[in-house]
Amino acid sequence: xxxxxxxxxxEVAAAESDEETAVPLKIEDWLTVIVMALLSLITFANVLxxxxxxxxxxxxxxxxxxxxxxxxxxxxxxxxxRNRQIRIEYFAxxxxxxxxxxxxxxxxxxxxxxxxxxxxxxxxxxxxxxRFGETSPGIGVPQWWYTIWLPVLSVAIAGRALGxxxxxxxxx
Numbered sequence: 001x002x003x004x005x006x007x008x009x010x011e012v013a014a015a016e017s018d019e020e021t022a023v024p025l026k027i028e029d030w031l032t033v034i035v036m037a038l039l040s041l042i043t044f045a046n047v048l049x050x051x052x053x054x055x056x057x058x059x060x061x062x063x064x065x066x067x068x069x070x071x072x073x074x075x076x077x078x079x080x081x082r083n084r085q086i087r088i089e090y091f092a093x094x095x096x097x098x099x100x101x102x103x104x105x106x107x108x109x110x111x112x113x114x115x116x117x118x119x120x121x122x123x124x125x126x127x128x129x130x131r132f133g134e135t136s137p138g139i140g141v142p143q144w145w146y147t148i149w150l151p152v153l154s155v156a157i158a159g160r161a162l163g164x165x166x167x168x169x170x171x172x
Contacts, residue, residue, distance in 0.1 A: 021081055021163055028078035035071045039064060062138030066146050073153035080111055081160040083168075105168045112161035119154035126151060 018025055046060040079085045083104060092103050126147045128134070134143035 018082060019167060021160075021167075023159070023163070025078060025081055028074050028081070031074045032071065032078070035067050035074065039067050039071070042067075059139045062136055066149075070149060070153065073149075073157065077153065077157045077160050080108070080157055080164060083108075083164055085111065101168050101171055105165050108161045108165040108168060112158050112165060115154045115158040115161065119151040119158060122147070122150040122154060 042057075042060050042064055046057050050056045076085070085107070087107060092107070093100060126144050129142070129144040129147050135141060136143050136146065
């Protein structure tokens with residue numbers, strides 16, 4: 001008989017397989033839970049309102065799209081930190097340990113470069129949204145409220161990739 005306070009086998013396996021990182025992985029895990037809960041609540045509230053009134057909240061679609069983008073970036077950060085991003089396992093997991101480590105470091109370096117570049121380039125988008133007073137099409141809030149998160153989360157992913165690069169370099 002299992003107790004309620006015991007973890008499921010999948011949770012135990014995931015927790016045991018996580019490497020030690022400078023910034024705790026719980027940050028991404030909790031952000032994922034919070035974003036998913038918000039998406040569920042917003043969608044459910046909109047369904048109820050539509051069912052009972054034949055109208056919908058105008059802001060739900062716009063905010064849901066924003067939250068899905070945040071969710072993808074937060075999950076991307078967690079997958080990079082855990083070295084579970086998409087790769088061709090035939091190449092990544094074959095060969096000697098030295099080769100596997102070199103490929104993991106190369107992949108982490110490329111992810112770092114990509115997201116550092118996205119962060120730098122997206123700062124210009126945020127600045128233009130702010131400078132020109134762009135507003136969102138659905139509810140008319142300043143567009144930079146949404147776009148500011150792209151460079152912030154891109155820096156987080158780049159940081160996770162740099163951490164993975166360093167950790168793989170320390171392995172014997």
